[in-house]
Amino acid sequence: MSRQLVGYAILLALMLVAPAVVYPVLVMKILCFALFACAFNLLIGYTGLLSFGHAVFLGTAGYVAGHSIKVWGFPPELGLIAAALAAAGLGWVIGSLAIRRSGIYFAMITLALAQMMYFFFLQAPFTGGEDGLQDVPRGKLLGVIDLANDYNLYYFVLAIFVFAFWLIHRTIHSPFGQVLKAIRENEARAISLGYDVAKYKLLAFVLSAGLAGLAGATKTLVFRFATLTDAHWHTSGEVVLMTLLGGMGTVFGPVVGAATIVTLQNELADKVGSLVTVIMGAIFVVCVLVFRRGIVGELDALYKRMTGAR
Amino acid sequence: MSEIFGVPIQAFMGQLMLGLVNGSFYAMLSLGLAVIFGMLNIINFAHGALYMMGAMFAWMGLNYFGIGYWWSLLLAPLAVGAAGIVIERSMLQWLYKLDHLYGLLLTFGLALILEGIFRDQYGVSGQPYSIPEEFVGAYNLGFMFLPKYRAWVILASLAVCFATWFFIEKTPLGAYLRAATENPRLTQAFGINVPLMVMLTYGFGVALAGFAGVLAAPAMQVSPLMGSNLIIVVFAVVVIGGMGSILGSIVTGLGLGVIEGMTKVFWPEASATVVFVIMAIVLLVRPAGLFGREK
């Protein structure tokens, strides 16, 4: 257990000095998507629910944060909280509808409802439609720290990520998390043991939505705008890919997956153009066929094999 | 000029007709999807990309090999079907024992690959494909203007859909197919080559998509994006109709096409979402779909 802690500590130390070597805005983007993927993983990896419309929470929170900060003049921390709550609220609505069915039906309902929200965003005046919600001021954190400075913002984003990651970590390793895993493994048995499975699923969904929303709101602060792509089903597909590649059902997998995909897209955008989509698709195919455990999953298995049965 | 619900009858009838055309496409595509799901338990996300490939093959056939429309109607679906068989043998067959979701993810990846390749080659502005000589022009029916090509599309798709339904429900081969879906082990024990059936089913399902693609080429633009624009709506159609039900897909496809058309008359901005709203409602009330059976 403490070995894990040392590992996290080292990582944190690395993250603290990262902006000295890597472009901070890129790292912030990775952190936001890593959080998004971790939140998504809470559902697929730990509860066994494939939400194929998760981008809707990213987008909703992005717009709420942008609007509240830009138009209503909220300070950044309040804007983030409001956005995360909005996403959680939407999560409650969508979750309540989707939870009633399972497996493929669940995925299709989330896709459909996300698509409806997408079209709502397309037409609603406050989102700016295709133009997007632009020029969101970063403001001053707690009225003191100017977030327009990329470095200040970086540490703020890192703090948010660490907090949210810790929250997910605690959730997974709590009794609540155990019930979720039980539901993933064998829902019928969990029901027979007396657990109100629907309530647990809904709670997981709301939590996942809220955290995804937090990621979206933070992203709005970093880039200073919220656009339709945040809510598009391609983004939903992307987060699935990140989690799949990194390792579904592992704590750190989504982070690795997000970092890989974001970096890949960033590097390849200039060099290969359309073929980025082909590469994304190829990764999907390869992962599903031969790499289902994902990077972290495979590393974990390798480690276990090398050190003997645990 | 007489009116229905405050809309001139010409506009109304025109929309009805167009709704039927769109519905025909929905029906054919969802038919392919339903057949594949019924048999393989796989949600074929690549269906849109394969539909696009059908249209692309028709275009490529015309521009590179001088193959005309009528030959394309035969050859393009065969080519797409062959591609489908390759996909099934090389990738899909390893997934049957796994959770359905993996099939969805794999085919999603395939869709990205196929679209990316065509996009890289051809851009997205779309290639022109002219309406075949026989169908240029329209019938002026007085209360509406019916383009000949669109009328042909409706007839051709209805014919194909009906032929498929007949084949699956009424012929011995179709019976084997249905048996293999219900109980592969037992069917195999009777000496029927189930893996072969599965492979042919996938090939047939995507060939249907390819056929729809060729039909679409003269009517819409032949662009690498044409499939992704359509695929989610077709999913919704399949879910509403009930996956695994042939009749359900056909009727739902046509019906939703008409409903979408009507929405375009009275409330155009909502036309993109009406199908999803209906899907959400149906899923809540009757999750197996209007015509489906709970599996």
Place this chain on the structure above:
Amino acid sequence: MKRKLIGALVGAAVMSMAASSVYAQKGAVKLSGDMVKIGVLTDMSGVYSDLGGQGSVTAAQMAIDDFKAQAKPSWKIDLVYADHQNKADVGSNKAREWYDTQGVDMMTDVLNSAVALAVSKVTAEKKRVLIDAGAATTRLTNEDCTPYTVHYVYDTYALANGGGKAVVKQGGDSWFFLTADYAFGHSLEKDTADVVKANGGKVLGAVRHPLNASDFSSFLLQAQASKAKIVGLANAGGDTINSIKAANEFGLTKTQKLVGLLTQITDIHALGLPTTQGMMFTEGFYWNLNAETREWSRRYFGKMKKMPSMLQAGVYSAVLTYLKAVQTAGTDDADAVMKQLKSMTINDMFAKNGKIREDGRMVHDMFLVEVKKQAESKEPWDYYHVRAVIPGSEAFQPLSLSRCPLVKK
């Protein structure tokens, strides 16, 4: 123990954050007198890739080569390019990265209004120059104007004022709009409707279609039912192509005239002349206009195997103009260059007597063109009759109406 460790780490993070407010910004721009770096940010693979895309990159490179040949500068000029994939966050991130870490001095093309607005903000924040040759939104020179953005080729006002006004004057006085249901379409529809009404015409109705709609037939039925003389297409790219195809199929073109409000020669090439003949719209450039445009365009054709759109030709002119401005100003400092840009007159194959105003709007002549019939076309890409030249002073929004805070009233 665990709790203390976490607390310490979080505390360290908070302190670093507070300390970094005095941290000097890494990668601060060194104003290199010896190197000018130009960035072409465009859509390489999406709906607008034929309007800009690789063609814009080629055009920019041609401008750099031509400038080097004419002016023989002592300093280096470098070109970078990237695909924004029609995503504002990709575009904005790229712009930031270019400015922060690659020393890019000027960006161009940047089609897609959403991306353009975002990049314009970043450009102002980092004090560089944006000469946008690709986007349509008038916001770039009104509400969202900055001292560092030039809007080069066209905007929705010019599109409306050219096509709309000329068509009304030629007898097209009743209109029906087919509009892409997002900001670009709305503004194009509104601008055109205003122009139509101001010139004595009537707007009989409009119908909005979802972006990237797969089927326009139902909307076109409504257009036909309206019996308007003119059907105005307030959309672009694939949507325009789809609408036109469908219009032909339904025989709309027999009784009504189609006006594509944003149509380019690449769209005509994709659709073919039999389908598009007779269409009238505003253009910013035509390769076959005169000897100068022909000469340049054939060189472009040699590289791209297609004739240039107004965006691509505009990129060429924008880069050339920028380089000339840098040479005259003697520096690539943004303020100095912008001052020079706004004081010079632009004369090249793209624009004659072009001027950049206080609000950043580059004013030049636009053209009203009509698509030829198949029989009238002498060679591939010979698609237009140029029916009228719309002088810059009429084509663009007058300065007096500008909502840009930079304009002194």
